[in-house]
Amino acid sequence: MIEVIGLTRRFGRSAAVDDLSFTVNPGKITGFLGPNGAGKTTTLRIILGLDRPTTGRATVNGVPYRTLDRPLTHVGALLDASAVQGGRRADQHLQWLARTNGISFRGINGLLETVGLGDAGRRRVGGLSLGMKQRLGVAAALLGDPEVLLLDEPLNGLDPEGIRWMRGLLKSLAAEGRTVLVSSHLMHEMAVTADHLIVIGRGRLLADTEITQFVRPGMSLEDTFMRVIEESAP
């Protein structure tokens, strides 16, 4: 479970996140939506302890991320899949990451198979396509078998087969009772993947509801989203 409570993050005078509160529950896929600059990535960074809030707090399973022991065994995160050093092999990337949290290397080959990189494990990361890096990032997030997953734009660079694979993976992770928070700009994909939606704009909460209740009658998710964003503009 992820809890964000009264979270505000100011950069200078402007607030990237403005008194934001929401809870992400286990057992379903929660879509995290908002236009560019809405504060999604800032919120995810604060949840992961990469940035400190100006006020408010964020907790994972009831405690701040930075106080978790062996955090990768509680939370798996995919932030920017292309943010990896290219000189290492894919399996070596997972090895150092596993070692930081005392996770055994034994699962790595299986994990590479799971994300469809079985043949690419011994290739250098720099030579992988964005879609393959995205799969490697998912493998990194799953490394510690965490109960909570935070995925920022996991569909970037994936081909149609990859998108279908990701949809199935997210659904199975949620069905296993995990907490799954996914940010995306792809409304058509969110419409068929997410169970619950958290929509933010200008750092503020615009909606926190089941997707079936969010989408207005006779409109698509995309149309509803655009309408909600417009209505929130000053």
Place this chain on the structure above:
Amino acid sequence: MNTVAAEWIKLRTLRSTWWVLGVGVLTALGLTALGASTVISRWDPGRTGEQAAMGIVVAVHVGVVLAQLPLGMLGTMSISGEYTSGMIHTTFVATPSRSRVLLAKASVLGGLAVAASLLIAIPGYLYGLTVASAFDPTLPPVEAWTVIGGGMLGIVTTTMLGLALGATFRNGVVATSVLVVVMVLVPFAGRMLPGGEVVNSILPGYPALQLVEQMPDIMPDAAAFAVLGFWAVVPLLVAILADQRVA
């Protein structure tokens, strides 16, 4: 220990690490071998076995000091590369304590710097013994420990300074430039400028050269060790404290 082991995996799985170490160690060994042969061929035939042994130790540790810049740059790259690629976020998500990450990098790099100094000193010393065999070198005298310690601390200090600069500037080019200015340019210019002695006695470049007997003594050896120790520890602590403040 997990963090140290992980940082070791990170460092050893990049080819650039081995290139830098290879270039640093082989260049130092090659220059030491050339230099030692030249110096030894000019020795006064009346030199005692103990003086010969000391001469070899000195020649070899000039090589160790020569290898300090590549090692310093390795220190810089070990963290600036993560900032440039953005992978540092993955590092901090896995290990939220930034000081732990930096200290783990320092441990691994310090070990590599000591290993590099031994990889230069031991083969260099054995080579020197064969070249200088006519002088019947004894075991090195006690003063040799100053040279050995000075050379080793010199290379470790430069490596730590490189890491600290990389962590502070987060950009490899900037950090490496500062490293070269501090280690090479200022000490070089300082020899020709008024007041240069004062500058040189507080920067880390000169003390190492003094300890391996390549520069005239401008401070007691103990002070030279203290200055090197300061530069090994303080910039790293500053980098750690600055990081605590930001995040």
